[in-house]
Amino acid sequence: MRDLRYLRGVTTLAYENERCIGCGNCILVCPHSVFARDGERKVRLADPDGCMECGACA
Numbered sequence: 001m002r003d004l005r006y007l008r009g010v011t012t013l014a015y016e017n018e019r020c021i022g023c024g025n026c027i028l029v030c031p032h033s034v035f036a037r038d039g040e041r042k043v044r045l046a047d048p049d050g051c052m053e054c055g056a057c058a
């Protein structure tokens with residue numbers, strides 16, 4: 001989904017690494033692949049500008 005962009009650098013999406021338990025549900029539900037696995041237990045923001053703020057990951 002890297003071709004779908006409206007404005008860059010304006011998303012309010014905040015990922016709190018210290019609170020992540022590594023369940024991976026955000027990866028499963030995000031329609032724009034904003035998250036990616038980072039090691040076995042953690043997740044990272046792979047493409048924050050892809051976020052359309054749908055709220056599914058929350």
Ligand code: SF4
Pocket residue numbers: 013029030031032033034035050051052053054055056057058
């Ligand atoms: S709010 Fe929606 S688009 Fe943005 S990261 Fe979460 S699931 Fe993906």
